[in-house]
Amino acid sequence: EAGVAQSPRYKIIEKRQSVAFWCNPISGHATLYWYQQILGQGPKLLIQFQNNGVVDDSQLPKDRFSAERLKGVDSTLKIQPAKLEDSAVYLCASTNTGDSYEQYFGPGTRLTVT
């Protein structure tokens, strides 16, 4: 079974530029999550999708971050414009409905904003 795929693995941009991250969850997983992990901290939930609907985006900085999962499969997270404090690893995870305690994480995208 293929795992969660993410791209790119690394990205370096200047502040005020825009960036997009892509995630393809495990086949059949209805729930998809985007997390932000700053160095030395635990992952912080940004947004949760159930199929193509948003379940929780309470911690997403909506003035600069957006995410979509149009067909209920893969998803894109965008930052526009980026700030220095957005430097972090962006993790995508997926799970079966009802098993949210066990999430499967992708390798992440390490973003550096200079």
Added chain:
Amino acid sequence: GQSLEQPSEVTAVEGAIVQINCTYQTSGFYGLSWYQQHDGGAPTFLSYNALDGLEETGRFSSFLSRSDSYGYLLLQELQMKDSASYFCASLTGGGNKLTFGTGTQLKVEL
């Protein structure tokens, strides 16, 4: 809000037993998960406690006490490959949302 506290670092020798504690203040609590993350790697699921008591999975065990808002991860027969960060995470939001703790960096020495 939700908060989970863990020790920042724990050091132990190969072959030993180590316990990583987690205290939480969480509303709408369903259960407690544990994840392992090697440097530069993705978090991987280790264990989940929905009920009070001990869950055993090979060398790893996890414990939960809902009345004390406390849990721990027990690692036995430590190996060098166990050097990693360990996160507790509370399940809330109707059983759909994980909130991660601050993480404990475990260093296993010879």
